[in-house]
Amino acid sequence: MKIEDLFKIKGKVALVTGGSRGIGEMIAAGFLANGVKVYISARKEDQLNQKAEELSEKFGGECIPIHNDLGTLDGVEELVAKYSSFEDSLDFLVNNAGAAWGEPFESFSEGGWDKVMDLNVKSMFFLSRNLTNLLKKNASLDDPSRIINIGSIEGIQVPPFETYSYAASKAAVHHLTRALARKLVSENITVNAIAPGPFPSMMLGPAVNHDYSFIEKTNPRKRIGSPEDIAGLVIYLCSRAGAYTVGDTITCDGGIVNASSSNWTD
Ligand SMILES: NC(=O)c1ccc[n+]([C@@H]2O[C@H](COP(=O)([O-])OP(=O)(O)OC[C@H]3O[C@@H](n4cnc5c(N)ncnc54)[C@H](OP(=O)(O)O)[C@@H]3O)[C@@H](O)[C@H]2O)c1
Incomplete structure (x- = not known):
């Protein structure tokens, strides 16, 4: 029941897609x-390599870059092949890489x-x-993969945005999580989702000119998400603490969904 045992992840191996910046970087840092060995993937090779070097140095650990485009099935297969050339097992897969798209309804x-x-x-x-x-x-x-x-x-x-495909894709992610959880639980692999609210990143930043003050003012917790918020939940x-949580989607949003009557930019 000691914290050191309940939350121990040392010695494991993780793959974090989209780990070169934003939320993926925060998770990789956590x-x-x-003490986890972390593989990070992304398309922009120089940024990815630089980030892996920076994170390895900062935490004294092993962060290995795998340059790759996950936008196609060929890209998926390439990432699996490249990862498999380094490791013959995987403890944690974090499917983080994502894209957003905003366009008016009429011309979407x-x-x-x-x-x-x-x-x-x-x-x-x-x-x-x-x-x-x-x-x-x-x-x-006793110790499922995740x-x-x-x-x-x-x-x-x-x-409140015209992000029709993005919102639909994320609802699909939450439901796919349950379907995968049901399939894989008997293989001792747990599948869960995290539904983040606003975190500083290249995805959210341009929408608010990298000024998060309005988001902070209107968030029930009066701030934007931090690396500790997302990394803590992933950890x-x-x-061991999370080994009985299966197929869930956990919000990490300062209370926007569950503790607010307004939307995140209202
Ligand atoms: N930030 C938020 O407020 C927020 C809120 C809710 C959910 N999310 C979710 O959190 C996840 C991370 O978002 P973020 O805000 O951190 O975004 P971000 O700053 O834009 O980072 C996205 C990451 O994914 C990589 N990526 C993008 N397209 C890719 C592709 N085709 N193949 C491989 N890698 C690709 C990017 O690197 P390259 O460009 O080099 O490929 C980057 O490492 C996403 O799933 C997003 O939907 C974010």
Whole structure:
């Protein structure tokens, strides 16, 4: 029952997609600070390599970059092949890479649907499916392997933005999480989702000119999300403490969904 045992993740191996910045970087940092070997993937090679070097140095751990585009099935297969050339097992898969798209209802484009659904939903399914054998390797009744899917509160409540495909994709992520959880629980792999609210990132930043003061003012907790908020929840889900939580979608939003009568920018 000691904290050191309940939340211990030291010695495990994680893959965090989209780990080069934003929420993925925060999750990778939380793992590295607690003794996990972390693989991060993203498309922009220089940024990815730099981030892996920076994080390894900062936490004195092992952060390994895998340059890759997850927008296609070929990209998914390439990531699995590259990861498999380094490791023959995987303890934690964090499906974090995601894209958003905003366009007026009247002119919303097909590209805005395909790009978002392919990366946010389709790749999440195939990457999880194609890594299942590696996730099974160390999985046991006492210590299951974990898949964590990053959804969004936009998949729970109707967003105030014209992000039709994004909101639909995130609702799909939450439901896919339950379907995968049901399939994989007997293999000792737990699947859960996190639905973040606002966190500083390249996805949210441009929408508010990187000025988060209005979001902070209107958030029930009066602030934007921090690395500790998201990393803490991921560590809970990956540790002994989270081993009995299955198929859930946990909000991490300062109370927007459950403790507010207004939307996140109202
Ligand atoms: N920030 C928020 O407020 C917020 C709120 C709710 C949910 N989320 C979710 O949290 C996750 C992370 O978002 P973020 O805000 O941290 O976004 P971000 O700053 O834009 O980071 C996205 C990450 O994904 C990578 N990526 C994007 N497209 C990719 C592709 N086709 N293949 C491989 N990697 C790709 C990016 O690197 P490259 O560009 O180099 O590929 C980057 O590492 C997403 O699933 C997002 O929907 C974010």
